[in-house]
Amino acid sequence: MASSTSSCDSTAVPFTLLGALLTAGPAAWPACVGGGRAFLRDYAQRGTNALLWAVLLAVTWVLLVRVAALLRLWALGSRIPGPRALLADPGLADVLRTGGDITGFLSKLHSSYGPVVRLWVGPSQLLVSVKDPTLVKEVLTKAEDKLPLTGRTYNLACGRLSLFVSSFEKVKSTRESLKIFLNEKLTIGGNLNSFKVIDAIMYRSDSIMSKDFLDSRSFSRHMAFNIIGATLFGDAFLDWSDTVTYEELLMMVAKDGCFWASYAVCPFWKPSYRRYQTLCAKLKILTESIIRKSRDQNSSVHHFDQRSYQKSEGMMAGHSLLGAAEESLSSEEEICGNIMGLMLHGISTSANLIGNILTRLVVFPKLQDQLHAEIVAACNESSELEVDDVLRMRFLLATVCESARLLPAGPLLQRCSLKHDLTLGSGITVPAGAILVVPLHLVQMDASVWGNDAGQFNPHRFLKKDIVLGDILAAPSGSNGMNLSTDCAKTESFLPFGSGSRACVGQKFVILAISMLIASLLRKYEVQPHPSLSKEVGSKVDSSHSHHLPNSKIILTKRRI
Structure with a gap:
């Protein structure tokens, strides 16, 4: 048993694809490697797993960034006066769905919450309405982008x-x-x-x-x-x-x-x-x-x-x-x-x-x-x-x-x-x-x-x-x-x-x-x-x-x- 184990020279086993290509070929590899096909199959599995791990880490990173941005949006949005809503404001949803009077709806909210009112259009979409002329001028000056x-x-x-x-x-x-x-x-x-x-x-x-x-x-x-x-x-x-x-x-x-x-x-x-x-x-x-x-x-x-x-x-x-x-x-x-x-x-x-x-x-x-x-x-x-x-x-x-x-x-x-x-x-x-x-x-x-x-x-x-x-x-x-x-x-x-x-x-x-x-x-x-x-x-x-x-x-x- 000891002699058969020692007959496999581990130093002759190529651990990389480049090493395998630089050797004399599968015939020169020790028998314990299992032959050229087995080696390439094992190498493909390891490479695929590494690629999948890299993709998983990248997707996880993107998701973490998105979640952090969403949490930040919720945190900043919650500080703006407005009605409480978990995912989306039901009143706004009704107005948008039925084509109702959006001006009248916002007028009631401004009467209750002041010149700046926030509404949640969805879990990741915040709407902020501004009525005060001074704040309107400031908003239109600073907010330079269109939707x-x-x-x-x-x-x-x-x-x-x-x-x-x-x-x-x-x-x-x-x-x-x-x-x-x-x-x-x-x-x-x-x-x-x-x-x-x-x-x-x-x-x-x-x-x-x-x-x-x-x-x-x-x-x-x-x-x-x-x-x-x-x-x-x-x-x-x-x-x-x-x-x-x-x-x-x-x-x-x-x-x-x-x-x-x-x-x-x-x-x-x-x-x-x-x-x-x-x-x-x-x-x-x-x-x-x-x-x-x-x-x-x-x-x-x-x-x-x-x-x-x-x-x-x-x-x-x-x-x-x-x-x-x-x-x-x-x-x-x-x-x-x-x-x-x-x-x-x-x-x-x-x-x-x-x-x-x-x-x-x-x-x-x-x-x-x-x-x-x-x-x-x-x-x-x-x-x-x-x-x-x-x-x-x-x-x-x-x-x-x-x-x-x-x-x-x-x-x-x-x-x-x-x-x-x-x-x-x-x-x-x-x-x-x-x-x-x-x-x-x-x-x-x-x-x-x-x-x-x-x-x-x-x-x-x-x-x-x-x-x-x-x-x-x-x-x-x-x-x-x-x-x-x-x-x-x-x-x-x-x-x-x-x-x-x-x-x-x-x-x-x-x-x-x-x-x-x-x-x-x-x-x-x-x-x-x-x-x-x-x-x-x-x-x-x-x-x-x-x-x-x-x-x-x-x-x-x-x-x-």
Whole structure:
């Protein structure tokens, strides 16, 4: 027994795969090894076990980090005032599931817990609502990122893009270029385009008035579509034969974008999702078509790339969006995605405000008379409107701002800080990744800021001595000044276009462009409710709750000159 054991020379046994390969081969290994196959099988088992242990340790580490982050989220979240909830707030879940009044729900919570309230959307998702204007300004200044869902929505619908992404650092330079472009559209060659847009809209209005009425919502969407399209593509857009198809596709893609983006994994197995992808592909093809047409006609469209916009004489004269393609750091796909995102975002926000104003013109006939009188006094009947003419129409601008105050694009202004915690001046720390929301109806109709009539439609509040039409909207360079408010509280409580680093870069452009559109519309037409709906509209609109407006059917009657 002893001699057989000693016959196995342990020093000749290769303990590594490299050692086995360097030997003379399995024939030279001692018999106790069991042969080459047995050795390789044993080595594979040991290697597999080592790999599995490494994977297990890595997964365990990731889970521990996630658990630590979750515990930290719970610890910080529990210090913020709010209702107790183990996993998710049942009241919020009911509101989200039934599509209830989120503003009313948050109003009750703020009355009970103060200006900052936290809600648990889920075990790992915290929502913090901020109502106090001072804290709102601080939150919007420090929280520079958009919600990840926003970025996924635009990526799904538009493909690769650099403008609508969650991280502020990635989009900062692109936003600055867009802001310069929109502001210069108001002063450099913008007037001719605006009137061509209005002529196109009026032509469309005349063609569909054969139905005897216009649906306020769809007509507003059509006006917004033409404004944004002509701004980005110039004359090429107004002469484009596929504008109707393009508008329909944009509306269909915008309708379901958030729904499909909410899936953690794209549901490619669902036929409805594949149909949505087909719509997005068709929209992209049409966008590429209008880009080529715009480039060929050399219309004034600016290229949003990662380089800052140079204020050269040539660019001020108007370059196409792709005019500097050779110098661009953006790909063709990214350019197309940015434009699609601008169309989707611009139409949704602008159409909401236009529809709001049209409905108020129907509901308040005296308002329309006052606006028309101011428009006539500001310019000659035969002359074309210019930006400076609109800047003199203070009551019109006040009407647009008041409409935006009472009915913003959405009930909540949403922000987040993806990487850093936010420590507010009140001592509250909001953990990174939490959803920060500002209930706009509560802030913009706060009686302590706007007065006892805060819930009523009153454009004259923007014409008072303590409200100078400036911080809310500054005039473009080279034009007559226009100031909206020097009252700090009112400025911080006027948020239809957001505030801080992620505020809408097109605020000035939208207000002035819509004001010019409304002025041109009222110069030529009188907006009236459809006879069958006059009583219905009057009964639905309560002056104390004027942010709830019906979708009225209107008639445009040509004025007698």
